[in-house]
Amino acid sequence: MKATRLFALRNLFHARTPCRANSVLSQEPSGPTMKTTIPGPRSQQFTHELEKTQNALSTIFVLDVDKSVGNYAVDIDGNVMLDVYGQIASLPLGYNHPAIQKVFQDPKNLSQLVNRPALGVHPTPQFIKQIDQTLLPIAPKGLEYVQPMMCGSCSNENALKAICIWYATKQRGGKPFTDEELTSSMINKAPGCPQVSIMSFEGAFHGRTFGALSCTHSKPIHKLDIPSFDWPIAPFPRYKYPLQEHERENKKEDGRCLARIEELFHEYKSKNSPVAGVIVEPIQSEGGDYHGSPAFFQRLQKITKANGAGLLIDEVQTGLGATGKFWAYEHFNLPEPPDVVAFSKKFQTGGYFAKADFQPKQPYRIFNTWMGEPAKLLVVDATLKTVKAENLVENTRKTGDILLKGLEDISRKHSKLIQNVRGRGTFCAFDMPDASTRDKFIGQMRNAGIQMGTCGDVTVRFRPALIFADRHAHIVLDKMNEVAKKF
């Protein structure tokens, strides 16, 4: 126990000394160390405090941010866990990475951290440079416009607004707003607020504000009691695994979904609620790690375009390298770029990239007080430089291969327990026979020192940081083998 404390103190000291960026791995422990079951007594005590004022039923454990390092989350009971959930897929470089520490330690950054400008009226020279030198270099090809936002929901909401504005602008054919549009918009009525719709998918998750929530269909508890737009909901492929053994069925499944998508375009057009845009995740993440084939996405893009709608790829959970490509949709070889791509999570802030046509011509249409935050873009800049310098997207692809192959091995040995292994990069998942088995299994894994996350009804998802390396994959696989054997 004393040794661990000493180790933690040493980390604390090292973590504050500027050093080579990837040295965060050298500060990591050699593996998990568990002192209590999860949640431990101190976590329980703090959660009890929290319960006085908050709904704390979703709390897993109370995090010690001082002691957590690299891929290892440390809780306030001193349990050191290898974290493959990564704060719900939102940690790009793990805990206490020196590159991010430097952002806050550099006195040159102080005024940008302290002063949060209203960028829509008072941009700063630093922000203008950040757009040009931080964000545009990672723009999906052909998407030359970027709009910073704050979180995943507001990135999607504003991306959907940009699509609705683009759609109406096209319909208007260069004519100015009519008086009827101007007056009806103020009372929420058509033609000013038109009855256009957004198509989304069964099992999708795009956020929890009213617009994004109308496109979210992963779990009832997210949606119950909240009024919703009557927008079309299409089926998303549900494949059989292993893919190579079910090619014919899975191709048929693509066909089923695509046929229904075409139908829905027509149905909603004849209901006078034409589809202005389609929002889709490259991998349905919160909904249960459901993948669509490149052929499915190619055809979806074609149908969307043929129907005059815009295609929004929601890369909030998949973006920034986790799938072994910077953007997950790059796996699909789309004939042309998607129209809009939304991001958040690993960026520690949000926003969207779009084709130039999707930028409103008038000011104040996509607007809010802050329009993002230069301080957050300092973090994005440091993150992207580290990702590039350390080749972390390639790292994720390679480590992902090891992880996926290992999971397939375990699945062959424990085929009743670990099913439908799938993934791209380290963005891997498997199913278990039912929710209670799954929840029991990840509880045991946590007590064995591996912090995992769930999604969908019966799925376990991997969302490690981009610094997740071969040795971490082997630790996870060994622990999974142990837990599965005894299960």
Next chain:
Amino acid sequence: MKATRLFALRNLFHARTPCRANSVLSQEPSGPTMKTTIPGPRSQQFTHELEKTQNALSTIFVLDVDKSVGNYAVDIDGNVMLDVYGQIASLPLGYNHPAIQKVFQDPKNLSQLVNRPALGVHPTPQFIKQIDQTLLPIAPKGLEYVQPMMCGSCSNENALKAICIWYATKQRGGKPFTDEELTSSMINKAPGCPQVSIMSFEGAFHGRTFGALSCTHSKPIHKLDIPSFDWPIAPFPRYKYPLQEHERENKKEDGRCLARIEELFHEYKSKNSPVAGVIVEPIQSEGGDYHGSPAFFQRLQKITKANGAGLLIDEVQTGLGATGKFWAYEHFNLPEPPDVVAFSKKFQTGGYFAKADFQPKQPYRIFNTWMGEPAKLLVVDATLKTVKAENLVENTRKTGDILLKGLEDISRKHSKLIQNVRGRGTFCAFDMPDASTRDKFIGQMRNAGIQMGTCGDVTVRFRPALIFADRHAHIVLDKMNEVAKKF
């Protein structure tokens, strides 16, 4: 010119030296210094850069965050302006305040700045303390639940969701969700996603995401081409000024609005879209600084309660002291606390306070990846401590009196130009004869060294930081007199 540069450099140095919190005022210049008209050549050049990738039509000038200090915004042409717009009402302590600098300079805070946890699953001990010791002490009386969020829009969206959940829970009377509710919710249909509605007001502004935008009715350009919920929109009082000369008419105006509010409750009930909640600003801010009387708000609360709906006061722009009380609704002597109070802007983050009944019993109903941010709450904590130590709410009340009286004097002298002077604290405003006169006037004021903001169609709004003092008020009034005289 050299002297100003020297001054700016001196500021830069001082600003980084820890010192007595209110010393930021001692670092300020004695008044504005203008070198160019606004926007100056460098601002224009940077804006031109920005235009390549952004809609930059709303840009006023490019801000130099290094050189700005206290109440003075400095642009990149070296113009030093007294800022009474405060980054769209979002600056609590002006620019480069030592108390906020200290947050980022204190090594104890580093791990909280660097690591952004998913608070819904992994709260930190620091966050639990922040809820208890930073946020709850400023809770509106009777509102014992606080939910941190990220911005004004998502604070209102989630507050509205909490109201919808509360309303449905009440209707359900303790029964569990039905199968029909569970399945229908997944396809956006009633009864799972019920057709309840939210009442808002003509001229209101509550944000720009789909739910908040359905409650916003200040300007068509915010709403055009975006689908909207068909929710009831009530009139908000439009008073005649000075108030004491129009008591009878204004009382009649209250009556007109209240009668329509009651009608709308009945209309939407019989349309099978009952009103679950009412959202209202204590002062309609973006819409044109329209005030409602205490009697209006008292009666609004009574009608809302009688109809079984929840009352959400949107204090995003008014909260944190600007009106001479911590929360603006405290001016209204409501018979009981409002149900929910949303905040953002001067908090530099967002959230809402609510009565305990408005906290969902199940997890994941009000939830997102981050659920706020401990790093932002460090800033809130430093801000609130400064506000308390320097008695800034009282300062705002006193300075506001000087500002308001001064504006009334100018209005008497220039009664055709400056009309309907009104305000609480420094949250003051006046109208001008038309939009083009108003825009020309604030352009001249800016060139005279006063950075002002507009709202509504013909209104000028004051939104200085809480450190705005008597001498700043006198500078603004003197410049207004000069500009008005020559106008």
